[in-house]
Amino acid sequence: MMELRNASLQLGPNRILEAINFSVQPGESVCLVGPSGCGKTSLLRLAAGLVDISGGSVENRFACTAAVFQEPRLLPWRRMLDNIALGLKARSVPRKERLEIARELADSVGLADKYTLFPHELSGGMQQRVALARALAVGADLLLLDEPFSALDVGLRNEAQELVQRLVVDRGIASLLVTHDLTEALRLAHRVVVISGSPGHIVYEHRVDEPFASRTQSWLYEAAAHLLRQPVVNESFLYKPQSEVA
Template sequence: MSAPAGKTADAAASVTRLTPSFDGVTPLAAPAPAVDPAVRISHVTKRYGAGPIVLDDISLDIAPGEFVCLLGASGCGKSTLLNLIAGLEKKTAGSIETPASGASVMFQESALMPWLTARQNVELALRLRGVPRAERREEALRLLGTVNLAEAGDKRPHELSGGMRQRVALARALAQDRDVLLMDEPFAALDAITRDLLHEELERVWRATGRTIVFVTHNVREAARLGQRVILLSSRPGRVAGEWHIANTRGRRIESPEVAALATEITAELRKEIARNAS
């Protein structure tokens, strides 16, 4: 699935078609009916007070059920854009349209309540959503089962590994039952093996739930492994500097030659952006 992405007037944004190993030729079919985007970002600009512009004229359409990775160097405005979509910050100009249900957010830190068990942390999100008390326990256990953590429902955060805590945080985000899931470098603090396992878990959950996911990362291989679409942001100010569509994402592995080739291509563009900003 892919969605059109807007381009700024002065950004050197480009759509890169991938090699056949990524984007196989498929028979022509009748055009699908137009579908309203799950997230529409139109000419969004952000600056803090009289300071420099952080994001400049960003336009993106994200389709329902699409997995989009926002990638860029530190300080390019990735997290700021995510916060704007979530409504946690106010934009300076432009518009952002999201589903009426809003979006749930998962951060780098799990932010679990340390005095609550894993199940109770998920139940808290259900309570805030208005789920009746009698239904919360069963639903919380179901959601923990979705992230393969049902057996840890009675454990408190200090009894869980970092990867397990992030899975509880994912279950809690799913408990909010919102169509859009925003993820701000949720696996950045984890070791490589745990991160790879959680990539598989996240892909499975995404396919099972049909959520629209916007995933912020500075890890090029992570973006190449997870995204149906990878958006590269330039720095200072943040603009759409590049875009990659991946037609078939099922079964990709972080160590696969396809992911390595895509990561190499994206890294080359990222280095150009960093060099351009430094000059």
């Protein structure tokens, strides 16, 4: 379980986040949505331990946490399979075994014919899929995802969403996902957490009880429209920050 209690974040003179309280349970998918600049990515970095908390606390009891951010952050001198297997190499997994795992994951994210390519030979969408496969390779029980599908076209985005959905449903991997897309959040989440304001704070939480298998496109559009009819949610997406801090 991961839990944030009254968490706040200040960077220099800027108060980025204030009074954040929520948790992620084992096997649970939580999606953070809200306007640009409200601090969603900063909150994800706080959860990942990449920035120091200014107040409150963050407690992470998951055994292994892996992150996928907006930039793939691949090693340019490593071929695709070696990038996927990077975390396994750090754990001293034998090369033959880690490359076998990397191939299986590459196949699962639609990169079966790209094994020997370097990052600069891959499209932006392909690079992001490599980053997702790299996070999965280490056997994480919590995935932190910062808009990992934003560089993918519609078809590949649907495939990647289905992959993450299977990880949550079939393998019981917990996830904390940042997205601007309400339909994406509703497709993947057990809970949708809306953040807004400056400093960013939680203004609304919505539990999604519909079974994953029943979340059709028409259901997603209707559910998103229902959420946007909530005044506090609608106002959040109309919020225009003075500066981009997320």
